[in-house]
Amino acid sequence: METICPIDSQFKDQISAFLKPPSLLEVQDYFDQLIASKQIRGLKVKPNGEYGKGIYAEEGFEEGGLVLKDQMLVGAQHSSNKIDCLVCSFCFRFIGSIELQIGRNLYLHDLGVSMNNECTWQTSSQILKDCYQSHSSGGEDYSDVEDPQNFGECASSSSKNKISLPKEVVESLMNGELVLPYSKEFPLPPVVSCPGGCREAYYCSQSCAEADWDLHHSLLCGGETSKTLCEALSKFTQHANETNDIFLLAAKVISFTILKYRKLKVAHQKSATSDASNCDLPLLLEAWKPISMGYKRRWWDCIALPDDVDACAETAFRMQIRELAFTSLQLLKAAMFDKECELLFSLEIYGHIIGMFELNNLDLVVASPVEDYFLYIDDLPHSEKVRKHHLDIFILFSA
Ligand SMILES: [Zn+2]
Ligand SMILES: [Zn+2]
Incomplete structure (x- = not known):
């Protein structure tokens, strides 16, 4: 029933x-006002009764020029992707460092194998806490950390046949003790925690943290609310x-x-x-x-x-x-x-x-600096082979 x-x-x-x-008129009015308020030049949104809305160029744009830059109304990182990439919860750019991205990925995939172990959860929370602290802009107090249980089923999808890197190596990647060669060529913004102190949202900047809080997150944050x-x-x-x-x-x-x-x-x-x-x-x-x-x-x-x-x-x-x-x-x-x-x-x-x-589904793919980093290392001249070999190990483990 x-x-x-x-x-x-x-x-x-x-x-x-x-x-x-x-009505078509209401749609037209809304988008005209939106475009005017954001000072977007050269574009117009026109509703068409039959095919929906269309964006029209009203002036020429240079090849490679920026046509439109706008804030999305709502967006979210797929749950299944959260285990692989640590991104800003508002603008979705990668945050932390190449080492944190790789270390966290290896760590969480590895954790998937022993997900049902209560002790593993507690230890993992402490380790993640330490590593995010070391990648923050400094002095921030993380009252709590990302809870691997938030990844739902995706965390358990890790490959059981994979050979794991020693735990200490993965941890030193995450806490910043181990610096990979050339990673400085791919700088990422430091991790900013959620103003409400939850374990699910992290940001690239204070402004992203505040904007998200203001627009959506303050009602969805588990940090400061009652138990x-x-x-x-x-x-x-x-x-x-x-x-x-x-x-x-x-x-x-x-x-x-x-x-x-x-x-x-x-x-x-x-x-x-x-x-x-x-x-x-x-x-x-x-x-x-x-x-x-x-x-x-x-x-x-x-x-x-x-x-x-x-x-x-x-x-x-x-x-x-x-x-x-x-x-x-x-x-x-x-x-x-x-x-x-x-x-x-x-x-x-x-x-x-x-x-x-x-x-109206729109799946966006954000370019991964970790992938760019691996491509960069792959293209290194032969003389760098010794260092390159060192890196291939990580490429192998995180592929
Ligand atoms: Zn951001
Ligand atoms: Zn929060």
Whole structure:
């Protein structure tokens, strides 16, 4: 039987106002204002009733010239990639050092083999703590460190047949004691910890840490919240890691909307005398506006049927996807429910946010400085062979 989401029934009319596609004129106005506010030159976004939105060049661009640089609305590193690359949680550039990247990768892959061992968790937390401290910009107090359990199932996918480097070598790579030749040619920004002190978000700079906190992370950070909320957040994340990491991105959209709504409300209250505790629907719609511009349908209606699912099992499959979203939403609700923005926690809205990603998916690949480093070493002249040989060992182990 289909699960009924009580918020869907309670806010039926408001939800349909939120999910009503904007008119062509509203889309045009929104993007014109966005382009003007960001002082983007030479580009125009034009909606087309039939094919959606298009970006048009209104003036010539030089070959190799920058066409557009803009901040993404929401983005997340795939959970499966987190074990391999330590990147800024806001702009996704690699952070730390070549040694930390390689050492951490080897360390976490190796750890996957002994994941169920409680002692291993505790030791690993201490080691990671030490290594991030040594790669920070200095003097920062890391109250806690990355928890390898956050990687979900991906950490256990490490190859069991791999020969491991001695533990001390891996540790000295991570804590900065072992410096690899030519790694200075590939400098990376130091690791900046999350202002809330959680173990999941790390940044390339204070400005990225602050921007992420301000836009999404303050409601999704397990650092400073109560133990109950922290556990609830961790359950939500774990479920997403084990099923579909798209839920992490959907949570960012909800968090973004709530935080924006709160800011708008504070600004609005300075000039009006509205009830402080009731939901101001027009303001919530305003906060939702950037999301309203994305084409969306319900996730379970628009998801493509996988090849291994028989056509006669389609209804059951779509029902299963809906149930999965409902479970994820209940976990998210337990972690960051906001009574004033209750309707954002409806299954209908959650399903449409995820459906929007399903239909407008954009996978970005960030160039890896570690890969560049290996290519550089590979291209070294023969006379450098002795040092090169030393490095090939690492290439072998981390390939
Ligand atoms: Zn950054
Ligand atoms: Zn945090």
